[in-house]
Amino acid sequence: MNYDYERLMRAKRDVKLISACSLTIDQAIQVAVSRIGGSVYDVKLKEVDHRVVWRIKLFAAGRRVKVYVDGVSGNVLGAKAEIFTIEPSKEAVLDAGFSRTSEDFVFDPLQSPL
Incomplete structure (x- = not known):
């Protein structure tokens, strides 16, 4: 029963995030790739510091890069690169x-x- 409750709470959270987001997943990917380049391998909608944020993970120039795009304005909030x-x-x-x-x-x- 606890599992069903957790799934329900995750679904409610996801609906709330999607409703607050004016930027589509395709637009967020386009912003990240145009700024950083590379290939997308993961995308997630998150809440960071009470903001709706798209986290896009890319492979670019021999690095894994996480790009954070504001879900409302479409501005790039930051990027973190990891050399592997x-x-x-x-x-x-x-x-x-x-x-x-x-x-x-x-x-x-x-x-x-x-």
Whole structure:
């Protein structure tokens, strides 16, 4: 029974947020992509500091970026970028022209197959 009550409360909250928002999801995405660029992978309507805000997550220039767009005015309120890297395996690093010296990987362009 508690689960049904929680679902009802989430649905009421979502309806309240959507009713207070004058910016559609498509318009919010357009604002974020035009300002930051990249590809959208997640969108959520939230309440932040008593404001209706679209949070759009993008992949842009090797980073994950969260863009916050005001749900009423359409202004970008802020953006946060997170750099992510994929650690290559030792074999992939050596095949790419890196040689291992002590604990560091050093790039040797003369050994690089590129």
